Amino acid sequence: MSTVILDKIVKRFGTFTAVHPTNLEIPEGTFLTLLGPSGCGKTTNLRMIAGLLDPTEGEIRIGGKSVNNVPIHKRNLGIVFQNYALFPHKSVADNVAFGLKYRNIPSSEIPGRVQKALDLVQLPDVGDRYPKALSGGQQQRIALARAIVIEPDVLLLDEPLSALDANLREDMRVELKRIQDQIGVTTVFVTHDQSEALAMSDQIVVMSAGRVEQVGTPEEVYNRPASEFVANFLGASNIIEGKCTGKDAETAALDVPVFGKVPVPADKAPHVSEGAAKLVLRAEKLLLMPQGADTTGMVTSEAVVETVDYQGQTVRYFIRAGDRQFQAINMIDGHPFAEGTTVTVGFRPIDCAGLPG
Amino acid sequence: MRWGWHLIRLWSLLVYGFMFLPVAVVVLLSFNASQFGSFPMTGFSFRWFVELWNNDAIMRAFRTSIVLGLLTAVISTTLGVLASLALVRYKVPGANAISTLLIAPILVPEVVLAVALLLFLNFLGLHKSFTLLLFGHVIFTLPFVILVVQARLVSIRRDVEEAAMSLGASPVQTFFQITLPLMLPAVLAGALFAFTISFDDITGTLFWKPGGVETVPTQIFAMLRNSISPEINALGTVMIVMTVGLPLIGAAIARQLARKSGT
């Protein structure tokens, strides 16, 4: 278990820069997620930490020591791959025992450790089977057992859940988090799925086009997006361009079309100063109400429902207010509003965030 | 329509008959008790196989062929595995050109290849030797090994090897623990191919063999020039059993291995 530090890491493939200068500190025991759309350089970063790719520039330190010249098989890392990567010609027990053979562990201790790892992933009885006799979810658990049985300094997971079907994925998410809590290993998890990232991480690194957009706790990146990209990538947001008419220690006063003055809490608009600014309004914070409803404490406007996308517990509306379209995701209370209905829409200013224009 | 299909069926029967009847005749006649290597059959006998066993020239040719075949198989397979690894795993520059070059001997008519190698030898001022013969057979069988092994290697996922390395296995340990076992069926198939092709080869061998050295095919060829001895039928039968039987056994073993490794 160790702190991992990326110090001004750059990775170029020929003339293409996959990772622009990146600094990152992953404190000991942290569950850190690299989150971003496909092709933004998550895997490239992970493979550099693993030692499967050499950084073009910069230094990687694990537990205080530079590992730039340490080959992968001497780094003591546990890696879980998207497609499990179990050894098809070895039994499950031999798969899990594989890493132990390269460590100074008396062979009499190996079966006990293998069994402990299998117990941890809740598959105590499959040691004699071959990987292909297991389901996808079971194979991924074995891959996890194989990676953690060697007590790695860092656990690296590259989209480990994306090959599983939806229900299983949610179970595995909980399971994976439980196991990580239990062994407390420093973990770097790669995903393009924002709900996975929000549910599991201590820290989220949001990436875009080879650059880090924001680092923070799930709550921070969700409620205080540092950029338009982050606001849009983590759930649906309405970004309204306007201006800031004044800022003090308490609030930043934003003035936007349709809704008018919105006093955003200053700590949710840290980089906003007087002049052009943008209001970030999350789709699930924009409420649709019947006309004449009590809107105390809200900023409101009249709007017409244009599109209704019914999703069971929630409904997604596209509404038109003034000359603009907004998106709202509301819990359903009785019937959803019908298309064409005129409604009152509103939100609380404390639910908003501000970005510099 | 129906008639059309019947005609096609008849036609393919004729084609198969034309191909396999001579082989059947050879096998049948090798058990003929008669003095002459032709019909009519006068009785069933193993006498020509016994004569074969007692014929020094043939036994020598047989030993030469087996040694040549085994050496060809070992060298070709080793080179083929290394070349495939380099081409598939390490992305050497110009991989496509090298690949084409290594596969080319399949595409060039064997006579041309045989003459070319001989001319090259003259150019170097070397004499024909068993080593040259072996060299020729290796060049000639290498493409088959590379094709078979490469196809298999491509299907072995890179992340399985990466997983092994992340667990502490060095690249060499990873090769012997993971890659080689996973491609073993293809390696064995390649070796069998190489052996069978070498054992069967006559064109190249006629050009490359030094004086006094005969392989089974060239020995048969030489014997045919004098007379058609019934021994040749027996020898033909042995050749058929070896060149058909070995690959069949090999395929069965490969299938067994593949099943065990779950791929």
Ligand SMILES: Nc1ncnc2c1ncn2[C@@H]1O[C@H](COP(=O)(O)OP(=O)(O)O)[C@@H](O)[C@H]1O
């Ligand atoms: N070996 C490579 N050669 C060239 N380009 C690569 C290579 N590996 C990745 N890339 C490029 O680098 C970018 C980032 O890739 P990757 O890290 O795999 O993205 P992600 O995992 O976030 O989907 C992509 O545009 C990809 O095409």
Ligand SMILES: [Mg+2]
């Ligand atoms: Mg990726």
